[in-house]
Amino acid sequence: MKFGILGAGFIAAVMADTLCRMAQQGETGAELYAVAARDIGRARAFAAEHNVPKAYGSYEEMLRDPAVEVVYIATPHSLHYRHIKLCADHGKHILCEKPFTVSARQAEDALRYAQARGVLVTEAIWTRYQPMRRIIREAVESGKIGEPRLLTANLGYEMTGKQRIILPELAGGALLDVGLYPLHFAEMVFGRPDEVRGLCTKNTHGVDMTDCITLTWKDGRVANLTAAANAVSDRYGVIYGTKGYLMVDNINNPQGLRMVDDTGRLIEEIACPPQLTGYEYEVRETVDCIRRGLPECPSMPHRETVHMMEQMDHLRAQMGIRYPCEETDDPA
Amino acid sequence: MKFGILGAGFIAAVMADTLCRMAQQGETGAELYAVAARDIGRARAFAAEHNVPKAYGSYEEMLRDPAVEVVYIATPHSLHYRHIKLCADHGKHILCEKPFTVSARQAEDALRYAQARGVLVTEAIWTRYQPMRRIIREAVESGKIGEPRLLTANLGYEMTGKQRIILPELAGGALLDVGLYPLHFAEMVFGRPDEVRGLCTKNTHGVDMTDCITLTWKDGRVANLTAAANAVSDRYGVIYGTKGYLMVDNINNPQGLRMVDDTGRLIEEIACPPQLTGYEYEVRETVDCIRRGLPECPSMPHRETVHMMEQMDHLRAQMGIRYPCEETDDPA
Numbered sequence: 001m002k003f004g005i006l007g008a009g010f011i012a013a014v015m016a017d018t019l020c021r022m023a024q025q026g027e028t029g030a031e032l033y034a035v036a037a038r039d040i041g042r043a044r045a046f047a048a049e050h051n052v053p054k055a056y057g058s059y060e061e062m063l064r065d066p067a068v069e070v071v072y073i074a075t076p077h078s079l080h081y082r083h084i085k086l087c088a089d090h091g092k093h094i095l096c097e098k099p100f101t102v103s104a105r106q107a108e109d110a111l112r113y114a115q116a117r118g119v120l121v122t123e124a125i126w127t128r129y130q131p132m133r134r135i136i137r138e139a140v141e142s143g144k145i146g147e148p149r150l151l152t153a154n155l156g157y158e159m160t161g162k163q164r165i166i167l168p169e170l171a172g173g174a175l176l177d178v179g180l181y182p183l184h185f186a187e188m189v190f191g192r193p194d195e196v197r198g199l200c201t202k203n204t205h206g207v208d209m210t211d212c213i214t215l216t217w218k219d220g221r222v223a224n225l226t227a228a229a230n231a232v233s234d235r236y237g238v239i240y241g242t243k244g245y246l247m248v249d250n251i252n253n254p255q256g257l258r259m260v261d262d263t264g265r266l267i268e269e270i271a272c273p274p275q276l277t278g279y280e281y282e283v284r285e286t287v288d289c290i291r292r293g294l295p296e297c298p299s300m301p302h303r304e305t306v307h308m309m310e311q312m313d314h315l316r317a318q319m320g321i322r323y324p325c326e327e328t329d330d331p332a
Numbered sequence: 333m334k335f336g337i338l339g340a341g342f343i344a345a346v347m348a349d350t351l352c353r354m355a356q357q358g359e360t361g362a363e364l365y366a367v368a369a370r371d372i373g374r375a376r377a378f379a380a381e382h383n384v385p386k387a388y389g390s391y392e393e394m395l396r397d398p399a400v401e402v403v404y405i406a407t408p409h410s411l412h413y414r415h416i417k418l419c420a421d422h423g424k425h426i427l428c429e430k431p432f433t434v435s436a437r438q439a440e441d442a443l444r445y446a447q448a449r450g451v452l453v454t455e456a457i458w459t460r461y462q463p464m465r466r467i468i469r470e471a472v473e474s475g476k477i478g479e480p481r482l483l484t485a486n487l488g489y490e491m492t493g494k495q496r497i498i499l500p501e502l503a504g505g506a507l508l509d510v511g512l513y514p515l516h517f518a519e520m521v522f523g524r525p526d527e528v529r530g531l532c533t534k535n536t537h538g539v540d541m542t543d544c545i546t547l548t549w550k551d552g553r554v555a556n557l558t559a560a561a562n563a564v565s566d567r568y569g570v571i572y573g574t575k576g577y578l579m580v581d582n583i584n585n586p587q588g589l590r591m592v593d594d595t596g597r598l599i600e601e602i603a604c605p606p607q608l609t610g611y612e613y614e615v616r617e618t619v620d621c622i623r624r625g626l627p628e629c630p631s632m633p634h635r636e637t638v639h640m641m642e643q644m645d646h647l648r649a650q651m652g653i654r655y656p657c658e659e660t661d662d663p664a
Contacts, residue, residue, distance in 0.1 A: 146490070149563035150542050154484060154556075158574045158594065199529060201552040210482050212546040212556040220533040224486075224544040224558045231481035231572035232594045234579060240563035242490045247566060262490065262564045 001287050002033035004054075004062050004092070006083060007074035008046040011097055015072050016050035018279040025276070029287040030070075036062035059083065063090035070286060072124070073097055076164045078171040078325050081106040084121060088114040094121040095286045099180055102171040103326040104309040111302050120290050122282070122297040125184060125308075129281035129299045131273050132254035133188055139246055140189060144259050144267055146243030149221055151189060153182035153237035153251050156210075156228030165229050166203055171323040172229075173207035174200070175312055178252075179227035183311055185237045185251040186215055186223035192307070194218045198315040203230075208319055253278045333619050334365035336386075336394050336424070338415055339406035340378040343429055347404050348382035350611040357608070361619040362402075368394035391415065395422035402618065404456070405429055408496045410503040410657050413438040416453060420446040426453040427618045431512055434503040435658040436641040443634050452622050454614070454629040457516060457640075461613035461631045463605050464586035465520055471578055472521060476591050476599055478575030481553055483521060485514035485569035485583050488542075488560030497561050498535055503655040504561075505539035506532070507644055510584075511559035515643060517569045517583040518547055518555035524639070526550045530647040535562075540651055585610045 003019055005012045012035065019032035032052055037043040040057025047055035056062035063071070063086065071087045073080060073096040081101045087094045094114060100123040101107045114121040127133065140148055155178040159165040165172045173179075187193070193215035200208035213225040226233070237248040244261040248254050259267040275281075285297045296302045316322065335351060337344045344367065351364035364384055369375040372389025379387035388394035395403070395418060403419045405412060405428040413433045419426045426446060432455040433439045446453040459465065472480055487510040491497040497504045505511075519525070525547035532540035545557040558565070569580040576593040580586050591599040607613075617629045628634045648654065 145564070150488065150558065150560050150565070152484065152486060152558050154570075154572075156482065156572050158478070197531060199546055199548070201548060201554055203552075209552060210554045212544075212554060214531055214544040216531070216533060220535075220541060220562075222533055222542045222544060222558075224556060226482065226484050226554075226556045228482050228572055230552075231574055232477070232576050232592075233482070233572045234570055234577050234592070236568075238486075238566055240486075240488050240560055240565045242563055244564050245566055260564075260566070 001029060001290065002031050002067050002069045004034040004036065004065070004068035004071045005052070005074055006036055006059055006062065006071050006087070008035055008037040008042050009074060012046065012074035013050060014277055015074060015279060016052060018277045018283060020051060021276040022280055022283065030283045034062050034065060034068055059086060063087060063092060068092060070095060070290065076170060077176060078102060078164070078323070081110050084110040085113050088117040088119050088121070091117060091119060093119045093286070093290050095124050095282065096121065098123055098125040099176045099312070100305045100309060102176065102323050104306055104313050106326065107306050107309040111306065115295055120286070120295055122286055122289070123300050123305045124282050125180070125300055126278055126282050127181065127184055127251070127254065128188070129285050129297070130254065130278060131281070135270055136189065136248060136254065136257060139257055139259060139270065140239055144244065145239065145241030145246050148190070148239050148241045150240040151186055151223040151238065152225070153185045153223070154226035154233045155179070155181045155235055155252055156226070156231045156233030158232055159229050160203070160209070166207065167205055168207050169324050171325055172205070173209070173321060174211050174227045174229035175208055175315060177229060179211045179213065180308060180312065181252050182225035182227055182237070183213065183308065186225060189239060190217060190221055190223060193223065196311055196314050198318055200319045206321065208321060211315070213315060333361060333622065334363050334399050334401045336366040336368065336397070336400035336403045337384070337406055338368055338391055338394065338403050338419070340367055340369040340374050341406060344378065344406035345382060346609055347406060347611055348384060350609045350615060352383060353608040354612055354615065362615045366394050366397060366400055391418060395419060395424060400424060402427060402622065408502060409508060410434060410496070410655070413442050416442040417445050420449040420451050420453070423449060423451060425451045425618070425622050427456050427614065428453065430455055430457040431508045431644070432637045432641060434508065434655050436638055436645050438658065439638050439641040443638070447627055452618070452627055454618055454621070455632050455637045456614050457512070457632055458610055458614050459513065459516055459583070459586065460520065461617050461629070462586065462610060463613070467602055468521065468580060468586065468589060471589055471591060471602065472571055476576065477571065477573030477578050480522070480571050480573045482572040483518055483555040483570065484557070485517045485555070486558035486565045487511070487513045487567055487584055488558070488563045488565030490564055491561050492535070492541070498539065499537055500539050500653070501656050503657055504537070505653060506543050506559045506561035507540055507647060509561060511543045511545065511557070512640060512644065513584050514557035514559060514569070515545065515640065518557060521571060522549060522553055522555060525555065528643055528646050530650050532651045539653060543647070545647060
């Protein structure tokens with residue numbers, strides 16, 4: 001199945017690399033076929049560097065190529081809504097980088113739009129598709145740390161030099177870029193919370209640089225989450241139980257987990273199964289679901305994409321953050 | 333200087349052990365002299381086990397012994413207010429376990445009472461007196477992790493079998509027992525916050541089993557803290573900077589710290605200087621300050637004790653938790 005990559009930035013390069021490695025190891029389901037950038041020079045340079053057969057100097061041009069079957073949207077998230085619709089208009093299946101859009105309203109609208117055009121669309125939140133998701137859940141359910149009661153997770157990078165992070169007109173802030181990882185981590189382990197509460201500190205442009213988010217469940221479970229766009233974090237996710245705790249190394253791409261008992265003794269250590277880049281799982285599932293004629297992927301159903309955008313909408317409302325690009329029906 | 337221990341529980345035993353070890357290594361400033369319990373059998377058993385010369389079957393009896401110079405209050409915290417006044421009535425200097433009292437009002441009243449009677453009183457929050465406090469601060473100030481922006485810390489134990497933890501009439505809950513450690517950790521590193529916000533989940537008796545606490549500073553710094561009385565935690569404190577992070581192993585008795593750069597590489601590791609039990613620092617400072625005729629210890633001034641109780645009062649107000657024993661002027 002031929003992939004076109006829409007955008008030629010950092011994430012686009014990781015996806016190109018993933019598709020190359022998949023081919024190198026003999027996987028034939030997904031094929032790196034084209035790349036499109038707004039500038040043909042940039043597209044050609046990307047194609048040369050990453051062995052992409054076709055390079056296009058506009059997104060539409062690539063989308064008009066009938067050979068392209070699936071598009072990986074690798075543009076900044078403020079453009080996702082517009083680009084999902086554009087791909088759907090051209091009948092292309094869609095694997096769209098996280099966050100899916102900048103608001104639940106945009107997400108619902110884009111999903112409806114794509115479904116009406118009969119294409120599969122799925123959010124490329126890689127941790128949902130990875131085998132560590134199941135491994136973490138099974139470790140919690142094994143009872144080795146007792147009954148899980150509390151969870152903490154954090155993700156932070158110093159990104160204050162990036163326009164897309166610091167400006168409201170690009171839907172900047174910590175929440176949509178990194179905050180969604182602790183949110184996904186918490187909900188993958190504990191399920192949907194009954195309440196979400198958050199506060200943040202803002203930069204001079206009025207978007208969140210540090211977020212503290214608390215999820216609560218009626219049965220007393222709690223998740224306390226932290227995200228930062230202006231500082232480096234340890235990226236740990238920890239689940240606290242009645243008999244010990246479980247520590248996940250890097251919630252942004254789980255590399256393993258350790259279970260520790262209440263005396264501090266290591267009970268068990270589980271490493272991440274070997275991976276190419278970690279993106280191969282979302283690619284495989286996307287291809288498989290397209291082949292089966294499904295409109296969505298089971299690892300990240302549409303209702304879940306909308307729900308996560310709703311959670312971030314709720315949090316932004318509490319934090320007093322609105323993006324100019326969410327104000328119009330068509331934020332293009 | 334002769335110490336009397338008021339109470340004969342777990343913490344009393346740790347203090348007895350500390351004083352024994354200090355004597356064994358030739359320190360002569362603090363001398364383990366007496367123990368008092370409400371039951372003479374229990375006091376005698378404790379004295380026999382921990383080599384305490386004198387055992388008393390009532391607190392007052394021990395306090396009437398003119399040889400006792402300093403009292404270490406090791407009773408449950410719902411009784412601290414009463415016992416601080418009792419010790420002051422007998423002209424004894426006081427090292428009182430944390431939390432100092434159950435409310436700021438009790439703390440202020442008890443401090444005034446003790447000061448009027450010319451005795452030194454200090455809160456035994458051991459992490460404030462330990463050398464790791466200075467070592468952590470110097471590591472942050474070294475600039476190796478860049479500018480500090482965010483902090484997380486947690487402490488949790490499964491203690492739902494303990495009456496003093498689960499009952500409001502004993503001023504139970506996670507906050508006063510374990511939550512104060514992340515609070516102290518955050519304020520020792522970042523200073524006093526401009527705002528404190530918290531929420532919790534409660535047990536069937538209405539006290540907090542899990543707390544999520546967020547401190548914010550006007551300059552944008554944030555501390556996101558977690559405490560649990562019903563689950564085991566990793567006890568890490570982490571300071572996130574622009575160039576890396578600093579991880580403190582066990583905020584309840586720091587055993588060392590690691591600084592990591594933004595690529596995940598270990599920059600520096602600092603171990604805790606050798607310690608007896610970790611309580612020796614508060615003992616040494618207490619003895620030293622009494623000798624110098626001071627009313628308080630510089631590591632934990634009275635204003636700081638009141639401030640920390642105020643923070644917990646604010647948090648309990650937000651959480652909707654009141655203890656019956658804080659309702660009266662004299663909660664005895």
